[in-house]
Amino acid sequence: MAALRFKIPRKRFRLLVRTPGGTMSMQDGERLKTTPLGREVWLRWHLLIFDQTIYAVDGIRTWDAYARHLPDIAAATAAIAAVLRGYRERRVELGLFHLRPLRKLLVFRLMSPLLVMPLPDALRKWRSLRRRRREAKMLLVAKGY
Structure with a gap:
């Protein structure tokens, strides 16, 4: 019995894996395409990190610099929240995936x-x-x- 051989072009071949978050390359882990679910998780993760980093500082709400930049922070957070609201509405309408944040671990559990x-x-x-x-x-x- 002859051995199986595969001819794989070296420069063009790229092994890909599809996840609920998008399409990734297996060689280097580079994300090639993201799904709306992947973008929503990415934004939620960064917003969670921002909240936990900023508000972990003791007494930050009493600082003058914080008070000066509070309108900018609120505007940026509101813009991100509006985008996240749109992603969530589409995800809930479709009803395939449910995200549950685990705040202490800074991860989201994907349930489907x-x-x-x-x-x-x-x-x-x-x-x-x-x-x-x-x-x-x-x-x-x-x-x-």
Whole structure:
């Protein structure tokens, strides 16, 4: 029996892995494409680090420099929060992924039926969840809420 041989062009071949956060190169870990979920996690992670770094300093809220720059800090935080709100609304509307922050570890736990079940079962569960959400929403609209 002949040995299996693969011809892989050296310069063009790049082994990629797809994750919920995007597409990454296996060789160097470079992120080639990001998904909206990946961008949302990245922004949430950086905002969490910012909050924990800035507000970990004792008495920072009493500093004059902090008071001078507070409008800029608030504007930047509000802009990031608006972007995150849009990402979250689309993610919740789709209903595939749920993010749970673990603040002490500075990580997010990604929960989804797609990650723990076989794909056909996960898709069936996801469709039934979406149908139930849609029915509940229609019921609320009919009641006038």
